[in-house]
Amino acid sequence: MLAPALETIKISECFGLRRLPTLVGREPGVNKPAVEMEDDVWDKLEWDGLAAGHNPGLFEPPVHSRYYRRRHLGGTVLR
Numbered sequence: 001m002l003a004p005a006l007e008t009i010k011i012s013e014c015f016g017l018r019r020l021p022t023l024v025g026r027e028p029g030v031n032k033p034a035v036e037m038e039d040d041v042w043d044k045l046e047w048d049g050l051a052a053g054h055n056p057g058l059f060e061p062p063v064h065s066r067y068y069r070r071r072h073l074g075g076t077v078l079r
Helices: 039-043
Strands: 008-010 034-036
Parallel strands (some): 008 034
């Protein structure tokens, strides 16, 4: 998928995501797209490289999603 005019990406609870859109054709001087997603999703993304317009350096560093999944203690309150 090509997205040369992309400004913001907000992704929540999409733990199977493997790729972000390619930024081929983006005009020079345009701000990098802002990314809001969980760190573990960002760390698992696959990249094609800078020459293909698909590199983590082409995006703003990810901001933690406001809806980040919290770890809860296992167990139940039902008896």
